Amino acid sequence: MNGFTAIIRRELKLAMRQGSDAAIALMFFVLVVALFPLGVGPEPGILERISGGVVWIGALLAAMLSLDRLFQADHEDGALDLLVMAPWPLEALVLAKCLAHWMVTGLPIMLISPLLGLLLHMNTDAYLTLLAAMALGTPVLSLIGAVGASLVLGARRAGVLVSLLVLPLTVPVLIFGVSAVEAAAIGQDAGPHLMLLGALLLAAIPLCPWAAAAALRQAVT
Amino acid sequence: MHWFANPARFMRIAEKLLPWVAGAAVLSIAAGLYQGLLTSPADYQQGETVRIMYVHVPSAWMSMFCYMTLAVASASFLIWKHPLADVAAQAAAPIGAGFTAMALITGALWGQPMWGTWWVWDARLTSVLILFFLYLGYIALVNAFDEPERGARAGAILALVGVVNVPIIKFSVDWWNTLHQPASLTRLDAPAIDPAMLSPLLLMALGFQLYFVVVLIIRMRAILTARRIRALHMVEPGVESGD
Numbered sequence: 001m002n003g004f005t006a007i008i009r010r011e012l013k014l015a016m017r018q019g020s021d022a023a024i025a026l027m028f029f030v031l032v033v034a035l036f037p038l039g040v041g042p043e044p045g046i047l048e049r050i051s052g053g054v055v056w057i058g059a060l061l062a063a064m065l066s067l068d069r070l071f072q073a074d075h076e077d078g079a080l081d082l083l084v085m086a087p088w089p090l091e092a093l094v095l096a097k098c099l100a101h102w103m104v105t106g107l108p109i110m111l112i113s114p115l116l117g118l119l120l121h122m123n124t125d126a127y128l129t130l131l132a133a134m135a136l137g138t139p140v141l142s143l144i145g146a147v148g149a150s151l152v153l154g155a156r157r158a159g160v161l162v163s164l165l166v167l168p169l170t171v172p173v174l175i176f177g178v179s180a181v182e183a184a185a186i187g188q189d190a191g192p193h194l195m196l197l198g199a200l201l202l203a204a205i206p207l208c209p210w211a212a213a214a215a216l217r218q219a220v221t
Numbered sequence: 222m223h224w225f226a227n228p229a230r231f232m233r234i235a236e237k238l239l240p241w242v243a244g245a246a247v248l249s250i251a252a253g254l255y256q257g258l259l260t261s262p263a264d265y266q267q268g269e270t271v272r273i274m275y276v277h278v279p280s281a282w283m284s285m286f287c288y289m290t291l292a293v294a295s296a297s298f299l300i301w302k303h304p305l306a307d308v309a310a311q312a313a314a315p316i317g318a319g320f321t322a323m324a325l326i327t328g329a330l331w332g333q334p335m336w337g338t339w340w341v342w343d344a345r346l347t348s349v350l351i352l353f354f355l356y357l358g359y360i361a362l363v364n365a366f367d368e369p370e371r372g373a374r375a376g377a378i379l380a381l382v383g384v385v386n387v388p389i390i391k392f393s394v395d396w397w398n399t400l401h402q403p404a405s406l407t408r409l410d411a412p413a414i415d416p417a418m419l420s421p422l423l424l425m426a427l428g429f430q431l432y433f434v435v436v437l438i439i440r441m442r443a444i445l446t447a448r449r450i451r452a453l454h455m456v457e458p459g460v461e462s463g464d
Contacts, residue, residue, distance in 0.1 A: 147378075147382055151362060151375045151378060151379055152362070152365065152375070154366060154371065155362070155365035155366050155372075155375075156365050156366070156367070157365065158365075161361060161362065161365055164354075164357070164358050164361055165358045165361075165362060165379060167354075168351045168354040168355055168358065169382070169383075171347070171351055211378060211381070211382050214299075214378055215375060215378045218371070218374040218375060218378065219371070219375075
């Protein structure tokens with residue numbers, strides 16, 4: 001579809017030229033994870049035990065940080081009104097925006113996560129599972145986040161509010177993401193947890209753009 | 222449904238209904254408390270702490286019932302633009318949050334002597350905690366806009382998104398191995414509870430349900446009155462507003 005690729009190309013170009021937004025989320029991710037050894041102490045045993053959860057929580061918070069960029073700028077400069085009026089289904093355009101958002105924030109977070117696992121003494125057997133779980137889980141964060149970001153358009157203190165709305169809904173991603181990594185770290189089969197993450201992704205791909213598009217139509221009328 | 226779509230007619234009917242429902246709520250809660258605290262037997266394993274159940278279980282039922290009310294009202298607001306549906310949704314949300322908080326607190330009070338801990342991170346407790354956050358998120362979102370209309374519509378969509386959590390709460394005790402016991406009443410065979418304990422439980426459930434209706438009517442009336450004051454205020458800038 002023409003509109004779909006056009007949106008993705010536009011978002012990537014904007015992210016490339018502005019640059020700093022995506023880098024800030026990534027820096028925040030690294031910083032949050034790096035704070036944990038300072039907070040809980042540097043013993044390798046404790047860090048190894050909590051490494052999966054720390055990396056996932058860092059990814060979750062970093063994803064929240066970048067959400068207000070998803071629709072806010074378009075809402076302010078009027079591009080959103082044109083998207084709603086465009087001859088393509090709004091749901092597909094939202095999906096394109098989510099995909100672009102994931103490529104700019106989720107993908108770098110996923111790629112850097114094994115490095116942070118290394119800092120936290122994560123069991124080396126778990127790296128591949130961590131990458132796979134992040135590959136399945138971070139797109140869900142972008143998709144659920146798009147629902148929250150579209151709901152708070154025009155609200156007061158939208159940046160804080162969107163985290164309040166989205167974080168409770170992302171709990172399943174956190175639970176299954178962490179259990180996949182922990183299962184792999186103690187030598188168990190991570191397959192079932194990864195499949196549940198995949199199921200979440202497959203459910204989120206049709207449902208979240210639908211809800212977000214409904215919210216966007218309410219926001220522009 | 223559409224016959225009630227006139228707010229003035231709804232207010233008149235609600236006004237007549239209110240004393241009767243309130244009286245019935247007081248009676249059934251009083252009877253439930255009397256039976257639950259005095260005449261029902263103590264459990265052979267749990268002892269007297271089983272009496273916490275007469276508040277805990279109805280609160281937990283109501284926490285989900287209020288959410289379904291919120292979701293159905295939100296759906297009819299978005300689909301049919303029913304003029305009272307968003308009022309009902311906004312009125313139901315804080316009541317539901319209250320029932321959810323009560324279920325969590327009474328559960329913790331019961332868990333300390335029975336499980337030896339105030340809180341465990343099992344599936345039932347976690348999903349109810351998420352329900353509590355969903356209520357708070359809904360209330361925060363509805364009040365975050367300068368235009369009340371926009372807040373109502375955004376909140377309605379959020380309420381419908383949050384419905385995914387309700388079946389998770391209901392079936393969490395069946396899907397996962399949890400410390401929380403599975404359902405005792407809604408089973409295919411007879412309820413696994415003694416009739417002497419079932420009667421105060423059902424009385425309390427009925428009383429909580431009626432209490433919900435009473436508070437819902439009062440809150441809806443308050444919201445409608447606030448709107449009327451707002452409308453008057455917009456027409457005549459000289460009129461003093463309550464807030």
